[in-house]
Amino acid sequence: MSTAARVPWQSVEREVLRRIHARVWPPGALLPTEAELAAEFGCARTTVNRALREIAETGLLDRRRKAGTRVALHPVARATFDIPVMRREVEALGHVYDHRLLERFEGPPPPTLATRMDVNPDRAMLCLKALHQADGAPFATEVRWINLGEVPDARDEPFDDISANEWLLRHAPYTHGQITFSATRATPDEASTFAAAPGAAVFVIDRMTWNEDRPVTQVRIAFPEDYTVTTTL
Amino acid sequence: MSTAARVPWQSVEREVLRRIHARVWPPGALLPTEAELAAEFGCARTTVNRALREIAETGLLDRRRKAGTRVALHPVARATFDIPVMRREVEALGHVYDHRLLERFEGPPPPTLATRMDVNPDRAMLCLKALHQADGAPFATEVRWINLGEVPDARDEPFDDISANEWLLRHAPYTHGQITFSATRATPDEASTFAAAPGAAVFVIDRMTWNEDRPVTQVRIAFPEDYTVTTTL
DNA sequence: CAGTGGTCTAGACCACGAT
């Protein structure tokens, strides 16, 4: 057997993947039932189920009761990214992390943000503008709005020792969120911060989080042109 | 019981998540063992295992034999993106998809690409430049290199009816790949295609795939500024 | 060494959904 593996469900997974790649089961093909595969591989159906479920999670298999398991016709590439805490990302690159709080005030959020977060546009939120640095050089800029109705303690936190992101992770739980990647032109502030030409491209990560149905925070992080987000398939 | 759920392992998952969010088990806290939780919830240990394993996959729990299960101290945001076939993405937006092959030739790859893909820089590859359109308007530009040593059939395919991506999905299996997101300035070609100012920002998806250890294809897809990639946490 | 999670098994019941 070419697919040596100590863990049975993983060896089943490998063999199934091998057959898919080798076109033994081409796109659209119907696989044998779990029971049949269990008999073939000499293991319990539970083990086959675990293997097929893992593959189905990657989008390569399409499983439906009664219809059976098919090789996906349009295998969507499903990529998982880890969005680390900025400090850890910088340190993982071998640099010394530092951050500076550039500006801080309480005020009404911009109308578009109030709409996006579904908050009262007249209620003041806490706005923080910060700069993340690697070895003393600008690494990313951050503009953050915090919903003081949900996180009142933020008012008493200076955010000079600890970044807002790290503080929020510890003090303000969130149940779900949304992340958006995009490219845009640097604002004049960003361009000068990054010592880039006016109108240079920046990579933007926009992130909003909620605790149940209550908005917690929204942040826009801008990286200079050479920044990339990478993952493996 | 607030955590109603027909499926037991999912109700265990919800209850554990609830306790994490409610700081019953704050970051760093040690959870009871699987056996203890199984006794508390009145279910089999297998069921608790399934629930905790699912949570651990999101990065919220840290599990180790003997050490037990702990709430992660630095919960990395783990986001999964679906990178669909362009046709489907455009159609999902309610537009009519179309694509045009702009240029096609065989030649040696750029040196940087040959290095990245680890191919012989003297062996010709197939280069395709294409434009993806939504309702007749430019949606994205694509520059693709195909390794003819691995996919010789590509030479005989006109790529006028079917996009290279869709054709490759059907005819050239891949076992793994790499995806990189970045922001950069539009090339003059891209700027004129998108009717944007010279040097405008574009969002770039760079993707390379391998079949086992043999490089299959590399593609750079550029989107105009208003394009975003979004996911939920 | 010993405690904890990781996994396997055999059998069972059930929900979904194609026909």
Added chain:
DNA sequence: TCGTGGTCTAGACCACTGA
């Protein structure tokens, strides 16, 4: 309707790793 996957259970053995 009834075949298929989804899940649960009870018990078991084992791999890893902290003390």
